[in-house]
Amino acid sequence: MLRIDGLSASYGNIQVLKGISIQVPKGKVVSIIGANGAGKTTLLKSISGLIKIQEGRIVYKEKDIAGRPASRIVGLGISQVPEGRQIFSHLSVQDNIHLGAFLYFKRRNRLEIQKRVERLYEIFPVLKDRTKQIAGTLSGGEQQMLAIARALMGRPELLLMDEPSMGIAPLIVREIFDVIQQLNEAGTTILLVEQNAKAALKVAHHSYVLERGEIVLEGLAKELLDNPKIKEVYLGG
Amino acid sequence: METISFAGQLFQYLITGLTVGSIYAMVAVGFNIIYNVTDIINFAQGEFVMLGGLIMVFFHVAVGLPLILAFPSTVILVTAVGILIDRLAIRPIRRPSVLTLIIATIALSILIKGAAMFIWGKDPYDLPAFSGRNPINFIGAVIQPQYFWVFGFLVFIAVALTFFFDRTIIGKAMSACADNPDAASLVGIDVKRMVLLSFALSAAIGAIAGIVITPISLMEYDRGAMLAVKGFGAAILGGLGSFPGAIIGGLILGSIESFGAGLVHSGYKDAFALIVLMAVLFFKPSGILGDIEISKIKRF
Ligand SMILES: Nc1ncnc2c1ncn2[C@@H]1O[C@H](COP(=O)(O)OP(=O)(O)OP(=O)(O)O)[C@@H](O)[C@H]1O
Ligand SMILES: [Mg+2]
Numbered sequence: 001m002l003r004i005d006g007l008s009a010s011y012g013n014i015q016v017l018k019g020i021s022i023q024v025p026k027g028k029v030v031s032i033i034g035a036n037g038a039g040k041t042t043l044l045k046s047i048s049g050l051i052k053i054q055e056g057r058i059v060y061k062e063k064d065i066a067g068r069p070a071s072r073i074v075g076l077g078i079s080q081v082p083e084g085r086q087i088f089s090h091l092s093v094q095d096n097i098h099l100g101a102f103l104y105f106k107r108r109n110r111l112e113i114q115k116r117v118e119r120l121y122e123i124f125p126v127l128k129d130r131t132k133q134i135a136g137t138l139s140g141g142e143q144q145m146l147a148i149a150r151a152l153m154g155r156p157e158l159l160l161m162d163e164p165s166m167g168i169a170p171l172i173v174r175e176i177f178d179v180i181q182q183l184n185e186a187g188t189t190i191l192l193v194e195q196n197a198k199a200a201l202k203v204a205h206h207s208y209v210l211e212r213g214e215i216v217l218e219g220l221a222k223e224l225l226d227n228p229k230i231k232e233v234y235l236g237g
Numbered sequence: 238m239e240t241i242s243f244a245g246q247l248f249q250y251l252i253t254g255l256t257v258g259s260i261y262a263m264v265a266v267g268f269n270i271i272y273n274v275t276d277i278i279n280f281a282q283g284e285f286v287m288l289g290g291l292i293m294v295f296f297h298v299a300v301g302l303p304l305i306l307a308f309p310s311t312v313i314l315v316t317a318v319g320i321l322i323d324r325l326a327i328r329p330i331r332r333p334s335v336l337t338l339i340i341a342t343i344a345l346s347i348l349i350k351g352a353a354m355f356i357w358g359k360d361p362y363d364l365p366a367f368s369g370r371n372p373i374n375f376i377g378a379v380i381q382p383q384y385f386w387v388f389g390f391l392v393f394i395a396v397a398l399t400f401f402f403d404r405t406i407i408g409k410a411m412s413a414c415a416d417n418p419d420a421a422s423l424v425g426i427d428v429k430r431m432v433l434l435s436f437a438l439s440a441a442i443g444a445i446a447g448i449v450i451t452p453i454s455l456m457e458y459d460r461g462a463m464l465a466v467k468g469f470g471a472a473i474l475g476g477l478g479s480f481p482g483a484i485i486g487g488l489i490l491g492s493i494e495s496f497g498a499g500l501v502h503s504g505y506k507d508a509f510a511l512i513v514l515m516a517v518l519f520f521k522p523s524g525i526l527g528d529i530e531i532s533k534i535k536r537f
Contacts, residue, residue, distance in 0.1 A: 050419055070422040079423070086420040088413045095409050103425040105406040154424060 001026040001189050002047070002078075002158055007056035009039075009046050016042045018213040019056070024158065024191050029184050031192040031200040031221065033234055034210035040193040041083050043210070044160045047191075048080040049073040060158070075103050079156035083163050083193075085147040089136030093127055096135050096146055100153025113153075120149045123179055141172040148179065158189045165196045177203050197234035201225045209234075245377020250499040251492060256384045256453065258491020259391040260286070263446035264468025265475065265483035266394060267439035273415045273478050274435040277338040281322060281346040283465030285440045287353060288315050289447025290456030294362040304367060312444045318349075319440025323433045346461060353458035366452040383452045390449050394442055395484055402480070411435060463507065470514035476524030485525060489513075 002024040009017040016039045024030045034040050045051045047058055049070035058066040065073060079100075088096050097120065098105060101113050121128035124145040130138065135146055144164055151159060161180070165173040177199050184190055184203075194200035201207055201221045209217040209230065217224070224230050264282055271279045292314055296307035326341050327333075368382040402408035413421040414431045422428050447456060471490045475482025490510055497509040517524060 048423060050422070069427075070419075071425050071427045074423060074425040082420060082423060086417050086423075088416040088420065090416050091409065091412060095413075098406065099409055099413050099421075099424050099426070102406060102410055150424065 001061065002191070003057075003059040004047070005057045005059070007043070007046060007058065008054045009042055009051060010054055011042075015054075016213050017046070017053075020210075020213070020215055022208050022215065022218075024189060025206075026189055027184075027187065028205045029180065029190045029192060029203055031194055031204035031207045032210055033194055033197040033200055033207060036195070037212075038210045039213045040210055041162055044080060044083075044162050044191070044193055047073075048078060048160060050080075074154050077155065077157035078160065079151040079154035079158075080160040081147050081151045081162060081164060084166065085140075085143045087135045087138075087143050087146050087150065089134070091135055092132050093135055093138070093146060094131040096150050097127075097153055100150035101155075103154070116153060116155075120152060123182070124149055141168050144168060144172075144176065148176070152183070156188060158191065159183065161190060161192045163193055163195060165194065165199060173199060197230070198225075201230075242377050246499070247496075248376050249378040250495045252378055252380055252384065254492035254495025255488055256387050256491070257450075257495065258471075258488040259387045260446050260450045260464070260487070261467045261471040261490050262391055262484045262487025263394060263442055264464055265471035265487050266398065266480060267442045267446075268468055268472045269478055269480060269483050270398075270411075270439040270442070271435045272472075274411050275338070275432055276335050276415060277342065278469065279436070279439065280339065280342045280465050280469075281349060281461075282439060282443055282468060283461035283463070284346050284349040284353075285315055285319065285443025285461075286447040286450070286464050287456060287458065287461040288318060288349070289444030290364070290451035290460075291353060291357050291362060291447075291458070292444075293448045293451060294364050294456065297364060298362075308448060311448055312441050315444035315447075316437050316441045319436040319438075319443075320433060322440075323436040327432065327436070328429060346465065350459055350461055357458055359458060361455040361457040362451070363455050364448075364451040367449075370452075381453060383449070387449045387453070390445055391484065394445065395480065398480055407434070466514075467510050470510050470517075473514055473522075473524055474517050479524070482524055 004020060004022050007017055007020045008015065020043065022030070032040055032043065042051065046053045049068055049072070053066055056066065057064050060076060060078065065076065088099065091099070097117055098113070101116070105113065126142055127145060127149060130142070135143065138146060148164065164176050164180070168176070173196065180190060180192065180203050192200055192204060201224055204221040207219065207221045207224050208215050217227070217230070264286060267282045267285065268278060271277060289311055293307055293311040296302045296310050297304060302310065322345055326345050327338060330337060330341060366381065366383040367386050370381065372379045372381055402412065410421065410426045411431050411434065413426060414428045418428045467490060468487070471486035472483050473486070474490060475484070475486025490513060493513055494506050494509050498506040
């Protein structure tokens with residue numbers, strides 16, 4: 001579904017991604033693990049169009065989408081749950097969710113939107129009780145769920161998730177990973193970036209290890225879980 | 238000649254103050270629209286008012302178009318100026334920071350003022366009042382029919398904007414851009430287009446303000462800067478970013494000015510507004526209706 005060939009990106013003079021190639025097959029969960037500053041967020045932002053890449057191809061459904069603006073890429077079916085939630089903190093929960101459907105928010109789609117919202121409230125019941133609450137006043141975990149819900153309103157076929165477990169209590173982390181699994185079973189392809197390597201490897205089919213802007217290891221997630229190097233560096237021995 | 242009672246005189250000050258205050262309120266609303274989308278203060282906001290007045294004079298008096306045609310033509314033309322400002326001066330700035338953008342708007346206001354002087358000269362222009370100039374006497378105060386038009390348009394703008402920002406997805410999308418532009422583009426909002434829309438909208442409101450006030454106070458090329466200061470004062474007084482705040486702030490500021498000029502000294506008229514502005518910045522920077530939390534989060 002998504003194929004990246006030789007992707008390079010930099011901020012000013014500092015090269016952050018150095019010729020990365022990955023594949024995300026349709027219907028799978030692919031995870032990318034790596035330490036702070038490895039370039040994971042940069043990779044996701046390159047795909048979603050938030051930053052301009054230097055070199056390489058980003059092929060989504062046989063089309064090179066590199067260089068298109070972010071506001072166009074959503075319409076192709078790629079939604080991103082950004083790092084650190086990035087919800088619209090001054091707007092209500094409901095407004096955040098509706099804005100997720102910005103591109104097709106028309107009267108004639110009212111029923112579809114209503115149905116989607118209801119389904120989301122089933123997945124995230126905490127949000128349902130807080131539709132009128134200002135999003136910035138939600139707890140961190142609730143904000144993360146809202147960020148996921150907003151991205152799902154974009155009708156993604158490919159969902160990019162940037163550290164959904166960041167700063168969240170273990171119990172809620174499990175809940176979020178359950179949701180990831182659930183979404184995938186319902187047919188959404190997922191590219192997941194995580195520091196929480198254990199959880200990421202458990203939910204993923206395939207994984208890449210990113211170090212200082214380069215892919216240093218890849219393989220089936222199950223195998224990487226047993227890889228001694230991974231165990232030592234990312235799973236804490 | 239009958240003597241005007243003191244109560245009647247106070248009432249007169251109030252009415253005059255509220256009328257002028259309505260214009261400040263409209264300018265403040267224009268500030269807020271752009272501020273809410275971009276975090277920048279558009280100091281060319283007052284120039285929209287000036288252009289509104291002078292272009293209306295051109296269409297209505299010089300060309301002779303009837304009011305009903307001259308009014309929308311003027312609004313459209315000034316809106317086009319707002320769009321041009323965004324296209325030519327705001328968007329091309331390569332590494333925009335709030336400060337560089339604000340400075341760009343100051344430069345623009347000077348430029349527009351110069352162009353207006355070139356076109357219209359330095360004399361003030363008059364515009365016929367919409368419903369004549371037969372004043373209505375009410376509890377000893379003299380009320381021009383045009384005052385009602387000013388209030389009416391303020392109410393219209395307030396209602397229309399409330400609906401737009403609270404009820405429509407485009408309005409919400411505009412707020413989302415101010416909140417988090419990257420996240421906004423991730424849901425498919427074209428942030429640049431929203432910025433353009435905010436300039437168009439506040440130019441249109443500025444034009445309306447200029448059109449309705451010119452029959453009362455005339456209009457000349459250099460009126461914009463002072464209107465911008467007053468409107469900014471009103472916006473700060475009400476709480477930057479808040480629409481109800483802008484309207485209350487404008488009406489209060491207009492009244493203070495009017496009472497101050499009438500009861501203290503008319504020469505200090507403009508000073509009152511600045512004193513109020515500084516007092517607010519000193520004692521309650523978030524304004525009357527401003528949200529302290531939000532004013533902390535905002536970049537400016
Ligand atoms: N806007 C920016 N300007 C300059 N350098 C940046 C910018 N954003 C990121 N970087 C640098 O690029 C490198 C990679 O950053 P990136 O955010 O992609 O890392 P990451 O793998 O997501 O890290 P983390 O796990 O901490 O989120 C870092 O060294 C970072 O300092
Ligand atoms: Mg990151």
